[in-house]
Amino acid sequence: MKVLLYFEGQKLIANSGIGHAMHHQMKALAANDVEYTLDPNDDYDVLHINTYGINSWKVIRDAKRKHKPVIYHAHSTEEDFRNSFIGSNLIAPLYRRYLVSLYRQADVLITPTPYSKKLIAGYGLKQPIYPISNGIELVKYEPKLEKEQAFRTHFNLDDDTKVVISVGLLFARKGIVDFVEIARLNPEIKFIWFGHINLAAIPANIRRIVKEDHSDNVIFPGYITGDVIEGAYSGANAFLFPSYEETEGIVVLEALASQQNVLVRDIPVYDGWLFNGQNVLKANDVASFNQQLQRALTTDMSTIVQAGYQTATDRDLKVVGAQLKQVYEQVLLDKTQLGK
Structure with missing residues (x-):
């Protein structure tokens, strides 16, 4: 099993929470002997996508064309977008609709806490949602x-x-x-x-x-x-x-x-x-x-x-990696059974 960890604009997000999540996911998978790549042009079995830009859409479409399972890591919500940038409250409902349009493309969603799972489920999304901590080194x-x-x-x-x-x-x-x-x-x-x-x-x-x-x-x-x-x-x-x-x-x-x-x-x-x-x-x-x-x-x-x-x-990266590995294996199994 090989996983594509996709983070759009890696240099731009380096100092953000999602940037930290990228490094955590890499270390968590390495600690559990899960092979991964950051290059969408590599061969892979599962797409684990973390970002929201135009290239992220392209990577999702490519994965679906290749019948690869898609896992979306739902780092963002409308609620945590508010009270941030200038105008964020005004466009927050539009941001939510955009997030939902992306999250709907996934076979499975991962989000950091039961609270954020509850928020995401409240958007009307029907896929399985797994709360898995971002973890700590x-x-x-x-x-x-x-x-x-x-x-x-x-x-x-x-x-x-x-x-x-x-x-x-x-x-x-x-x-x-x-x-x-x-x-x-x-x-x-x-x-x-x-x-x-x-x-x-x-x-x-x-x-x-x-x-x-x-x-x-x-x-x-x-x-x-x-x-x-x-x-x-x-x-x-x-x-x-x-x-x-x-x-x-x-x-x-x-x-x-x-x-x-x-x-x-x-x-x-x-x-x-x-x-x-x-x-x-x-x-x-x-x-x-x-x-x-x-x-x-x-x-x-x-x-x-x-x-x-x-x-x-309890949220050590090795523990988190084992949880991610279980989700990857389950989504691959589900995809295989669906194809029979």
């Missing part, structure tokens, strides 16, 4: 002193300076407004938001926040990779992710794998796998986030942190 986020030192050196942070981080695109949906407001309440703590997007593509109020309308203890360093960001995940004092809508949240898994204090908004995507006071802390608004942050910074969180790490372990 545990070893990459193992806390290491030298990485944590690289993080503190990069930002000229004293050893006793408390730091709260977040990671994500500079979208209102990600909770950036709340992040900055929480920072205003804690001038003695450094707040660092890792992530980048062309500022011309986002609403004016978010541009102002990033450029000037934030307190002096907030830093927007852009997109950073390697030891600095990995050291930040484990070396900060808390990971604050006030996003209003996710299909899973790869950065949450990264923070859990880093054995960090993790604070998230109490939204449906986390139901059934993230539990307030057990493996994360949850909040709903600036006041409750601030209250939970004080708890994370002043009490023993070791039991919660270890439970969070176990949650990440």
